[in-house]
Amino acid sequence: MLSGSKKSHMIDAANALAGRDQRPFSIPAIHTVFGTPLEGGAPDGHETAIFGMGCFWGAERKFWQVPNVFSTAVGYAGGFTPHPTYQEVCSGRTGHNEVVLVTFDPTRVAFETLLKTFWESHDPTQGMRQGNDLGTQYRSGIYCTTDDQLARANESKLVFAKQLNAAGMGEITSEIVPAPTFYFAEDYHQQYLDKNPGGYCGLGGTGVGCPIGLEVEH
Numbered sequence: 001m002l003s004g005s006k007k008s009h010m011i012d013a014a015n016a017l018a019g020r021d022q023r024p025f026s027i028p029a030i031h032t033v034f035g036t037p038l039e040g041g042a043p044d045g046h047e048t049a050i051f052g053m054g055c056f057w058g059a060e061r062k063f064w065q066v067p068n069v070f071s072t073a074v075g076y077a078g079g080f081t082p083h084p085t086y087q088e089v090c091s092g093r094t095g096h097n098e099v100v101l102v103t104f105d106p107t108r109v110a111f112e113t114l115l116k117t118f119w120e121s122h123d124p125t126q127g128m129r130q131g132n133d134l135g136t137q138y139r140s141g142i143y144c145t146t147d148d149q150l151a152r153a154n155e156s157k158l159v160f161a162k163q164l165n166a167a168g169m170g171e172i173t174s175e176i177v178p179a180p181t182f183y184f185a186e187d188y189h190q191q192y193l194d195k196n197p198g199g200y201c202g203l204g205g206t207g208v209g210c211p212i213g214l215e216v217e218h
Helices: 056-064 086-090 111-120 149-168
Strands: 047-052 072-076 097-102 140-144 175-178
Touching: 047 056, 047 111, 056 072, 056 097, 056 111, 097 111, 097 140, 111 149, 140 149, 149 175
Parallel strands: 140 175
Antiparallel strands: 047 097, 047 140, 072 097
């Protein structure tokens, strides 16, 4: 998903696109991999967390491949424009990031397992880019829905930073903040690499392992 956008500086709220009151497109009802509802909230006992790690096509696949994850969806978060479109996000004028919403049962999937997947599946030192994908919508971020997630995410950053430093790599640029509003992306983006197995994926890790997420899952 090579974007023509070279926007590498975050826009402020005053200059962001106005957006709209409701979603201007439809989304699928069912997840193509899991067969679960794409929209409607997390089931009882489940949590959600949001991750940005470059192109959301490849990022979503990384998370649906985690055993026992309930569902995933791609969308936009972290910016100012309500109900944005993909074209608007790529313009750099919304402030939004391309993200994956992960729904999981913490008794079956440890949050640390998701964090390990996040850290190892991309390069969190690149700032407003990921590989050849340039722009603020490709920045690295963890958007937490509970205080416990926030604490664990920050702890994992410290752990992984030591591993990266030992490997001679740069400082982590990932933002770790409470989850903002998540806006679903368009129909064709949802589970894109399931529908198009040979499609573009520019996602690549650093080759450095993150020593967390080794808990035995039920």
